[in-house]
Each structure stands twice: as C-alpha cells, then as structure tokens.
Amino acid sequence: MEYIDIEGMSDEEVDGRIREIKARLGSRVFMPVHHYQRDEIVQFADVTGDSLQLSRVSAKTDAEFIVFCGVYFMAEIARILAPPDKHVFIPDKYAGCPLADYASIDDVLKVWEHLDHDDFIPITYANSHAEIKAFCGENNGLVCTSSNAAKLFNWVLGNLKKVFFLPDVNLGINTSEALGLKDYTIVDGSTSDFSGINDKNVVIWNGNCPIHRVFTIDHVRYWREKEPEAKIIVHPECTPDVVKVSDMTGSTAGIKRAVEDSPAGSRWVIGTELNFVERLKRQNPDKFIAPLEDSICMNMSKIRRRKLLKTLIRIENGDYSEEVVVSSEISEKARIAINRMLELS
Ligand code: SF4
Known part of the structure; x- marks a missing residue:
C-alpha cells in the first residue's frame, strides 16, 4: 500500500x-x-x-x-x-451533536414510565441518537425535522393522542406555541414530580442546541436598529423569546428558500449556523445578508x-x-419511526 x-x-x-x-x-x-x-x-x-x-x-x-x-x-x-x-x-x-446528547435512552425510559402509554405518542427530532428513534418506532411514534414538526404534531393530536417530544425544548415549545397549544410541560432525567403530567397535551424534553441558544433578544434589537428594513428569520431551535420577536422562523431548507425566492435588493438577518449563513451570502450577492450573531457548530x-x-x-x-x-435491532425499530415521518411529510 x-x-x-x-x-x-x-x-x-x-x-x-x-x-x-x-x-x-x-x-x-x-x-x-x-x-x-x-x-x-x-x-x-x-x-x-x-x-x-x-x-x-x-x-x-x-x-x-x-x-x-x-x-x-x-x-x-x-x-x-x-x-x-x-x-x-x-x-x-x-x-x-450536543443536542442529541441531552436525551439518553435510560433517562427517557424513566420519564416514559410515568406517561400514559395509551395516550402519548413519542416524536423525536431527527437530532437524536438511534436508540431514541428506536424507542419511538417501538411505541407507535415517529421522527420529525424542523420543517415538518408542526405537521407531525398535528397528525398526533388529530388522532386524539398527546405528544411526548424529544429532545429539543425550543423546537418543542415553538411548535406548540405556533399551533396554539399552551398546556405543555417540560421534563428531563432529573424530573421527580410527575403530578398532573398525563393531563398535558404536550410533554417536552429539556434539551437544546448550543449553537442556536446563543441568539438573544438583544441581537434582534441591535439589528432592528441597524437595519430597520431587514427581515429577521431564525431557526426554530432558537429560544421562544427570540422566535417571538423575529419576523419569521424557518428550517434550514426553509430559510434557504425564503432568501433565494426574495427579490434582488432584499435585506435579511439570519439566526442560524454561521457556515450556512456565510454561504447564502456568497450565493446571493444581490441581497443584503447578515448573521444575527456569529455562531458556528464546532461538531x-x-x-x-x-x-x-x-x-x-x-x-x-x-x-x-x-x-x-447500528445494530439490526435498533435499526429495525428506528427505521419504522423514520419511515413514518417520510410517509407523512
Ligand atoms: S447545530 Fe450542531 S449542535 Fe446544534 S443541533 Fe445541529 S449538529 Fe447539533
């Protein structure tokens, strides 16, 4: 050799x-x-x-x-x-992915024991370990991404079931709020008080993405003042307070589409990973594009x-x-959850 x-x-x-x-x-x-x-x-x-x-x-x-x-x-x-x-x-x-690391299968199973299995359907964000996807597949659940989370929440609720959402608290809250659902609660491996949990429509795991949690209301205020004409679009992994004061939210593909479909001269401030924002900027030289703040995913x-x-x-x-x-046992169960998402989206 x-x-x-x-x-x-x-x-x-x-x-x-x-x-x-x-x-x-x-x-x-x-x-x-x-x-x-x-x-x-x-x-x-x-x-x-x-x-x-x-x-x-x-x-x-x-x-x-x-x-x-x-x-x-x-x-x-x-x-x-x-x-x-x-x-x-x-x-x-x-x-x-540090977000995926927030939900270990042992901690998730501890919380699952307290939920009514006839009522709750687990949905995991794709940003999770294979064991969590397998857990969803095994329990009539499914995987989602930021582009289809709302649609899949609606699918569960439309079937008169409740959502157990893993592992991103921000995507979970932002999706619930966008659908007008206020009765959610937040859990993780350290939760010890489960009283009233089965009365909730949505139970959300307390994980988050360190890259998207960097963005704050102050960043939004700064850009509002500096670029009053610019639209501020952020990823739904950002905190709910940032999402609320921004103009739009979008998945990575959604942000790309919004920018590319906008007319020449449009002005955008984008709250998501920096490599992606900088590339969008180079690919759209006829538009003003700036990152809400520099935030790079080191992984x-x-x-x-x-x-x-x-x-x-x-x-x-x-x-x-x-x-x-990935072991065949985990693969088989996880594939069920992923394929459910692909069929429904
Ligand atoms: S940006 Fe990085 S840390 Fe955040 S969810 Fe994506 S892969 Fe995970």
Whole structure:
C-alpha cells in the first residue's frame, strides 16, 4: 500500500487527491453534505441539504459507499435507511451533536414510565441518537425535522393522542406555541414530580442546541436598529423569546428558500449556523445578508478535507473498519419511526 503523507500535503494537493479517488470510485460512492459544512467539504458534495432532504436521498441511492458529511446522528440515519449491503462512513466519528446528547435512552425510559402509554405518542427530532428513534418506532411514534414538526404534531393530536417530544425544548415549545397549544410541560432525567403530567397535551424534553441558544433578544434589537428594513428569520431551535420577536422562523431548507425566492435588493438577518449563513451570502450577492450573531457548530466543523481524504483512501483499499454500525435491532425499530415521518411529510 502506497504511503501518503496527508498532513504534509498542501490543501490543493489534498483536494486533487479527493477528486481523483472520487472519479475512480465513480457512482460507487455518494457524498451527501449538510448545509452547515465548511466550503472545503461542500465543494465535493453530490448533494447538499438539511437533515430531511439528506435522509430522503440517502434512502434512495444505489451507491455502494455513502460518505456522509454532517454529524454522527445523520450518518446513523443514512445507515438505518440504506440497504444492509451498503457501507456508510463519516469522516470524523467524533462529530457528535450536543443536542442529541441531552436525551439518553435510560433517562427517557424513566420519564416514559410515568406517561400514559395509551395516550402519548413519542416524536423525536431527527437530532437524536438511534436508540431514541428506536424507542419511538417501538411505541407507535415517529421522527420529525424542523420543517415538518408542526405537521407531525398535528397528525398526533388529530388522532386524539398527546405528544411526548424529544429532545429539543425550543423546537418543542415553538411548535406548540405556533399551533396554539399552551398546556405543555417540560421534563428531563432529573424530573421527580410527575403530578398532573398525563393531563398535558404536550410533554417536552429539556434539551437544546448550543449553537442556536446563543441568539438573544438583544441581537434582534441591535439589528432592528441597524437595519430597520431587514427581515429577521431564525431557526426554530432558537429560544421562544427570540422566535417571538423575529419576523419569521424557518428550517434550514426553509430559510434557504425564503432568501433565494426574495427579490434582488432584499435585506435579511439570519439566526442560524454561521457556515450556512456565510454561504447564502456568497450565493446571493444581490441581497443584503447578515448573521444575527456569529455562531458556528464546532461538531459540523470537525469534518475537514484531510479526514475526508483518509476516509476515501480507506474505502479504496477495502478497509471498512471505520464504517458506521447500528445494530439490526435498533435499526429495525428506528427505521419504522423514520419511515413514518417520510410517509407523512
Ligand atoms: S447545530 Fe446544534 S443541533 Fe445541529 S449538529 Fe450542531 S449542535 Fe447539533
């Protein structure tokens, strides 16, 4: 096997090697890349998207190797949806999601014991561990993303059931408030008082995304004064007070669409991950676009060109030791919850 000094190579040499290997592998390799990735990775994307879009394409690809450039729970979703003979990789297995880490299966099961199982349907945001998705699949529940959360809450409530929502408190409250639901309560692994919990229509897990909780009402005030003509659009993982004083909320794909569909000269201030906002800015030079505040997801940013090259070299050498593995038991149950979402959205 040829020794390659990847660390000693220039960025251009690394990019050249990635292109060569991708070209040699051709349609055998497929690279879905999340919108929050750095440009150095986006340049190699076969498709870019948010988690819902990437879940859909990962389920349909014929490629033998899926190299998922995002965070670990996304690579897990690709693994769960892809046929068993496919191999799924992520260039850095330590690119986790702090929001997902808020809900461990042990803590969730402790709370679940106190809920009326005939009434409550668990919904987990896609930003969760595979075990939580499996728990939902096993209990007539489903997965959601920020673009379809309201629709899936309505589906549960329309079936005269109640929502047990995991793990993002902000998305849970923002979705409930948008639907006019005020009788929600918040729980987590430390909750000890469950009195009256089964009278609530929505029970929400107390996790949050450190990247989106950075935005404050003061940031909104600052931009209102500085750019009074600008529309302020924020992701629903932002805190409810920020959502309330903003003009609009949108999922990552929704924000992209709103900006791209707006006329030349439009002015936008955007409250979401910085890599994505900066790219939108470059792609829409005829519009004013500014981040509500600089907030980078360091986990998304762990995926770098040299790690990608190492992954592709391993694939070419037939070394699958680093592939993403989800047990068949967890996969089967989680797939039920993900497919329910895909059918309903
Ligand atoms: S932006 Fe937030 S929710 Fe998304 S991967 Fe990073 S930590 Fe997780």
